[in-house]
Amino acid sequence: FETADDLKAMIQNKAREQGFSVSIRSSTPGVRFLLKCLKGGEYRNTHSITEENRKRRKKIVQSGCKWTLSASLSKKTNKWSVRHVRNHSDESEHNHPM
Numbered sequence: 001f002e003t004a005d006d007l008k009a010m011i012q013n014k015a016r017e018q019g020f021s022v023s024i025r026s027s028t029p030g031v032r033f034l035l036k037c038l039k040g041g042e043y044r045n046t047h048s049i050t051e052e053n054r055k056r057r058k059k060i061v062q063s064g065c066k067w068t069l070s071a072s073l074s075k076k077t078n079k080w081s082v083r084h085v086r087n088h089s090d091e092s093e094h095n096h097p098m
Contacts, residue, residue, distance in 0.1 A: 001081070025068065040065045040068070043061075067087050
């Protein structure tokens with residue numbers, strides 16, 4: 001792909017077709033980026049809010065999904081490509097319903 005945005009858009013479209021979304025986990029602009037499943041990670045209750053005291057519902061329920069995708073810019077071809085897709089588990093690719 002010519003640009004990182006083109007590659008990210010294609011990955012997001014493919015993910016939506018399969019029933020999930022991705023977000024940027026980390027990136028180094030112009031060098032690489034790491035995407036994760038939107039349901040990846042764990043909820044951190046940093047304000048000690050109980051469900052009874054919560055004023056707004058959580059929009060995204062994080063399930064600890066380990067799916068990630070890394071991509072980088074090739075110095076030789078000056079094009080963006082996917083390097084690795086990982087799920088870090090012996091089960092299916094995602095640990096949540098699609």
